[in-house]
Amino acid sequence: MKSLNLSVMLSIFLIVLLYSCSSSYALSDVSTSSFNGKLYECICQNSDYCVPFSTAFVTPTNDSFNTILQSTAQNLRCLLPSVTKPQLIFTPMTESHVQAAVICSKQLGLQLRVRSGGHDYEGLSYMSDMESPFIILDLSKLRDIVVNTVDNYAWAQAGATVGEVYYRISEKSKTHGFPAGLCTSLGIGGHITGGAYGTMMRKYGLGVDNVVDARIVDANGRILDRQSMGEDLFWAIRGGGGASFGIILSWKLKLVPVPSIVTVFTVPKTLDQNATNILYKWQQVAADKLDEDLFIRVIINVAADKKGEKTIQTAYNSMFLGRADRLLQIMNDVFPELGLTHKDCTEMSWIKSIMYIAGYPSNTPPEVLLQGKSLFKNYFKAKSDFVKEPIPIDGLEGLWKRLMEEDSPLVIWNPYGGMMAKISESETPFPHRKGIIYMIQYLTLWNDPSKESATKHYDWIRRLYNYMTPYVSMFPREAYVNYRDLDIGMNKNESSSFIEASVWGNKYYKDNFNRLVKVKTKVDPQNFFLHEQSIPTLPITMKGKSVNHFEM
Ligand SMILES: Cc1cc2nc3c(=O)[nH]c(=O)nc-3n(C[C@H](O)[C@H](O)[C@H](O)COP(=O)(O)OP(=O)(O)OC[C@H]3O[C@@H](n4cnc5c(N)ncnc54)[C@H](O)[C@@H]3O)c2cc1C
Missing domain, CATH: 3.40.462.20 (Vanillyl-alcohol Oxidase; Chain A, domain 3)
Structure with a gap:
């Protein structure tokens, strides 16, 4: 008993020593690059948990860089050698790391690409066509899911796949489900930002129609929930596209009833x-x-x-x-x-139907969903x-x-x-x-x-x-933002223009585009969350004026 206590105490001492020294220990890893060192220092200072550099950060000189970059990236076209690569990939372990990533990227003039499941059709979560250097914030380690079938909700962290969410719901109940995508490797973080349709859309609508709360990190690095962000921002994040308004940490999903067969x-x-x-x-x-x-x-x-x-x-x-x-x-x-x-018909449980539609062979156990892997690339x-x-x-x-x-x-x-x-x-x-x-x-x-x-x-x-x-639809010719298509227009040259963005904005959002611009201008006036199809802010000259039919 005595020796056990001693060894436990020794382990605790070593862990404390490791983490208290981690900043200086890890900095030796990154001494070759003052940029990486500065970012790392800043993240340590602005978060409540400082991990060794090698645990959460990889740079192009690391052997594991390509493996991590490619891990969830779904479109091989966006991984070609000619495509600009990030300066660094940061995989946060805690919510405060995400806050620090926003604060520090802003301070160091870096662009942030946020990746949950990596299924963006144009690879915008892991590549950038813009000039300034960028880093990837890879949320794959933030994937906890809590399911409550008494009050009919689930909290899912952004890095969880929809397959994991479905599995965790079905583990608790055979008569609850959630109406989102058919492909089980989609990240719940990015997927819901654009709508999220699946086999139950005709019965219950989209994923966004069944979100009741969310936790996000805003452009100032603050964590907000539905109450503290207010209804305008809560409206905007449910369908206004990924990475324009903040970083989703987790979604609170309303569960829906499904038959047992x-x-x-x-x-x-x-x-x-x-x-x-x-x-x-x-x-x-x-x-x-x-x-x-x-x-x-x-x-x-x-x-x-x-x-x-x-x-x-x-x-x-x-x-x-x-x-x-x-x-x-x-x-x-x-x-x-x-x-x-x-x-032609096969009866089965709802979770088995998820696997059938996703294309798994019929005898695959549902536990495979916990691997969060895509079936093809x-x-x-x-x-x-x-x-x-x-x-x-x-x-x-x-x-x-x-x-x-x-x-x-x-x-x-x-x-x-x-x-x-x-x-x-x-x-x-x-x-x-x-x-x-x-x-x-x-x-x-x-x-x-x-x-x-x-x-x-x-x-x-x-x-x-x-x-x-x-x-097909005309005036506008409508398009689904989750099927991102840069052919219909994009922000260029480190900025976004309201007029240019209106072309693709009206296709994705129709009249809602103007309200999205208004919310964006309010919550991210410096346009920190910028990418090729992020929602633009209003030019200073237009602030306070009406935009089309929408009174600002
Ligand atoms: C094989 C395949 C099947 C698909 N099936 C369906 C389907 O059945 N139904 C459907 O509706 N759609 C479907 N889609 C489209 C899918 O919904 C979108 O590609 C969605 O954006 C993927 O989310 P993600 O987190 O996996 O992707 P990511 O590439 O990680 O992110 C997509 C976008 O959201 C941003 N983003 C990611 N995480 C966050 C976050 N936490 N906070 C803020 N912004 C974030 C990214 O920066 C990027 O702009 C499919 C796509 C593929 C490739």
């Missing part, structure tokens, strides 16, 4: 199986006529038909909040053209559109022709309607609500790192986007 199916149809006419019908029923418990998206790609010839495949991929019998009744009444049978470019009128048959045939020209095209149609149409456009910054039948996501994927290859695929997707113009 849900049903899934995937039914593919190729051109020789009447794919075009069936898809035409889907457009007429998907949003308005189908039960809110039912979500049927369509995944469109180029595949081989029975004769081995190239064809278009439309796969109807679905989750139904109920049992197969009721699903079959609904389908027979409203969408018999798909020919859904009992054999590619070089890719994507764009989005919103559709208000069904695309006519000849429009679809033109789309097929263009898809056939590309090596690896992927187009996904996500049905709207239901709860999505009941929430007003201004309730959150996410404006794509009533009147939208479905959202289109266009993707081109490739595996060759050459510039020529990238140019070829960029050209193809831009031509496709032009082709789709008459069939």
